[in-house]
Amino acid sequence: xxxxxxxxxxxxxxxxxxxxxxxxxxxxxxxxxxxxxxxxxxxxxxxxxxxxxxxxxxxxxxxxxxxxxxxxxxxxxxxxxxxxxxxxxxxxxxxxxxxxxxxxxxxxxxxxxxxxxxxxxxxxxxxxxxxxxxxxxxxxxxxxxxxxxxxxxxxxxxxxxxxxxxxxxxxxxxxxxxxxxxxxxxxxxxxxxxxxxxxxxxxxxxxxxxxxxxxxxxxxxxxxxxxxxxxxxxxxxxxxxxx
Amino acid sequence: xxxxxxxxxxxxxxxxxxxxxxxxxxxxxxxxxxxxxxxxxxxxxxxxxx
Numbered sequence: 001x002x003x004x005x006x007x008x009x010x011x012x013x014x015x016x017x018x019x020x021x022x023x024x025x026x027x028x029x030x031x032x033x034x035x036x037x038x039x040x041x042x043x044x045x046x047x048x049x050x051x052x053x054x055x056x057x058x059x060x061x062x063x064x065x066x067x068x069x070x071x072x073x074x075x076x077x078x079x080x081x082x083x084x085x086x087x088x089x090x091x092x093x094x095x096x097x098x099x100x101x102x103x104x105x106x107x108x109x110x111x112x113x114x115x116x117x118x119x120x121x122x123x124x125x126x127x128x129x130x131x132x133x134x135x136x137x138x139x140x141x142x143x144x145x146x147x148x149x150x151x152x153x154x155x156x157x158x159x160x161x162x163x164x165x166x167x168x169x170x171x172x173x174x175x176x177x178x179x180x181x182x183x184x185x186x187x188x189x190x191x192x193x194x195x196x197x198x199x200x201x202x203x204x205x206x207x208x209x210x211x212x213x214x215x216x217x218x219x220x221x222x223x224x225x226x227x228x229x230x231x232x233x234x235x236x237x238x239x240x241x242x243x
Numbered sequence: 244x245x246x247x248x249x250x251x252x253x254x255x256x257x258x259x260x261x262x263x264x265x266x267x268x269x270x271x272x273x274x275x276x277x278x279x280x281x282x283x284x285x286x287x288x289x290x291x292x293x
Contacts, residue, residue: 023269034258034261038258043248048250049248049249050247050248050250050251051248051250051254053247053254054253054254054258057257057258057260057261058257058261096268096271097268097272100264100265100267101264101268103264104260104261104264107260108257108260111253111256111257112257114253115250214265214269218268218272221272221275222272222275222276224276224279224280225276225278225279225280226279228276228279228280228283229282229283231283232279232282232283232286235286235287235290236286238290239286239289239290
């Protein structure tokens with residue numbers, strides 16, 4: 001499938017259909033998850049009462065920002081090794097969406113932290129700081145690319161940064177185990193199975209699937225924009241060479 | 244409709260952010276795609292006229 005979509009013309013035809021379908025299904029699933037999370041599932045007094053319902057926004061955004069960074073690093077790796085242009089297009093498209101979702105994760109985590117831990121932010125907390133580093137990696141990737149003179153230089157510099165930065169993803173994941181953190185330990189992806197009751201886990205996973213589809217749609221739309229831009233640049237170059 | 248406990252303002256702010264941020268990202272993506280497509284079509288139109 002990937003080799004078929006690697007052709008930009010086929011990709012444009014596929015994404016034209018796939019993006020709106022993924023966005024609509026994603027929104028429906030996310031809406032269902034929010035409705036379940038806010039109004040249907042019982043209050044968890046152990047987790048501080050109704051504030052635990054923030055989980056249905058915060059946790060999918062946390063998983064997504066890490067997943068988007070892995071997508072950015074893998075796309076960069078594919079471009080770096082095989083010089084496949086569509087991989088670079090994907091990397092460029094993922095970065096702003098990843099930055100947005102990392103910002104959402106940090107903001108919702110800080111707001112959740114105030115009533116739960118009595119503080120918005122802790123500068124010596126391993127989980128918070130490693131997610132902040134992830135935000136800087138996304139922003140740095142975009143800034144670095146835009147500072148370069150040519151598309152090839154931008155792709156190369158961006159790819160190196162993205163590949164080196166992947167080390168931060170396992171640091172985020174294991175930060176609560178390796179260092180001191182006020183953040184709770186993992187409760188879903190654990191060696192001995194999820195610690196969360198199914199009544200909460202089911203809408204959480206559905207919400208994550210919905211947001212994943214929605215984010216995929218946004219990445220496809222931004223990839224289309226990038227391909228249009230490249231075609232416009234090629235048309236401009238043709239015009240200049242003819243003049 | 245439904246009532247939450249004393250932490251309702253925090254919860255509703257988080258939910259609002261969870262709706263606003265993806266909406267902003269979607270608007271950004273759609274506008275970028277539309278502008279890029281319009282730029283390409285303008286250039287192609289210029290090529291055809293030339």
